[in-house]
Amino acid sequence: MTDADITVAASSRTITYRDAMREALRDALLRDERVFLMGEDVGCYGGCYAVSKGLYDEFGPDRIRDTPLSESTFVGAGIGAALNGMRPIVEIMTVNFSLLALDQIVNNAATLRHMSGGQVSVPVVFRIPTGAGRQFAAQHSHSLEGWYAHVPGLRVVAPATLEDARGMLWTALQDPDPVVMFEHVMLYNMEGTLAATTGPVDIDRAAIRRPGTDVTLITYGGSLSKTLAAAEALAADTISAEVVDLRSLRPLDGETVLASVARTRRAVIVDEGWRTGSFAAEVSARIMEGAFWSLDAPVARVCTAEVPIPYPRHLEQAALPQPAAIVAAVKALMGA
């Protein structure tokens, strides 16, 4: 082992997305006594996806707060606690369950500031696992991020990398308004290296994850790795794809998207939501409004098939956006 290797080892470490998220939670709990985590089985059980494992023992039942199965009320309680000086992190076990709390999120968290004439802020963070791939079937596997992104008053973010898993939470907690953070369930086991110094990151801007010149692939969350795989496959066919990770769905960083599309003149949007009324539709419309005259081809979308996500693996995978479908969509645009 050389000195250089030792330096690398000391300044970075191998970590999973789950562990990065747990570090972010622990860091927030240590840094701000107003922060607490609340949700179903976040405490004794260690979190449905083991994200909060160990935190109950370290911080106790007051700050790692197990709730009854009362989504609407513990979400509303998070909003109330935020109104009254706390910085709650509320975990909702899966996006499908968040529908039971949609009233509180849409009718209260998102409205209270504007409706009260700017008197209150609601500094709460909702952490919501989302997406398919684990054969959890049609009531635990959907991608409803686009619904939340529809609502003024909310911020919606989707950490797709280890850096974002580690860094978005603290920034979200500093935000005075409600932030909905979607964690794709297939990312939790993703492993990679993370610099020891990794800290808070912005939650406003999209990021170019791979530069390219021929086509812009726009995605977020759990579809990022599939999109990068597609870009790699396209490179083998001498098609240079730029990959934009939106990171934030609301606000949407149109500037980064439009600048990329203006360079590449083609766009494909990859979104695990259903095509009809999807977030991809919004991105597509923004491109039409802002970059229509730059386009060499119609904007294309690769979305989930319009079915409830089925249980058997072959059908589940057939329903979801896949690298092959992304490659095919790009080639269709390129006439290749």
Place this chain on the structure above:
Amino acid sequence: MSDQSPAPHAKPHLTRDHLLDLLRQMVRIRRFEERCGELYQQEKIRGFLHLYIGEEAVAAGVMGCLHPEDAVVATYREHGHAILRGVPMTAVMAEMYGKAEGCSRGRGGSMHLFNVGTRFFGGNAIVAGGLPLAVGMALADRMRGRPRVTACFFGDGAVAEGEFHESLNLAALWKLPVLFVCENNLYAMGTRLDRAQSQTDLHLKAAVYQVASEAVDGMDVVAVEAAARRMTDAIRDGAGPQFLECRTYRFRAHSMFDPQLYRDKAEIEDWKRHDPVARLSAWMRETGMLHDADLPAIERETEAEIEAAVAFAEAGQWEPVEDLAKDVYTREVHP
């Protein structure tokens, strides 16, 4: 309901000054709302308007038991609560008009009165939607060691909602300092209690969640106040949440759009015999605590206050359209 005298245990506190104040508070919100009804006919107030007339004893009885640092979460029938909590009548009336000088800058209107200065947190128009908020506010106080009470008002309709049951359970489980005040006016909009509830003794529902609960005659301000005082004292002593069911009645329609096809005029007239304002003043007169000049003086002061509120609202400004998107977020965000 037929008992026309106040609850006996409360009598030691019943000084003339205190009773006059309760009477004054009920008259203030009664006359304010009557004026709002007229202003609605004149199209000065638009949208929904839900009048509290007939139910004044509940807000008047509870509000005096709260401290300035306590919090109030109310419903869309909350004008009286806001005024009795101390939100200036001028700011409430301007809000009814939708003027920028309103307590919510005119954005909320009748159903969404907010005033952080008096810790009045709405003005919540999703039935039962305020209960989880109250639970969370109390949780924050509990976690920060602040000896405060959150008073949460809601109607009998809210008892049918899941959030009612979830909130009672959670508040009891975590022993949170919430005073749940159920204003049981017998109708969820037009659906009578016994057409919506298998168990019409609502306080029993709270009891099964281990929440100390009690039902009182909600037309008797003294009875309401006595119960609310006991319950807020218990909460401050660390006894956890309390549930107060106030059996009351609204004399007016659910909203200004309601033709009241679901109830008989005779039923309304029957309840009007229990009018909380008339009842308290009659009892005070009988016991020599109301002097001939008292009520006219209260009416004069109230009229002057309402006239000033109307003038304030009339003179108010419309929020500039350029500010439409202001305060969607605390920091500027371009979607």
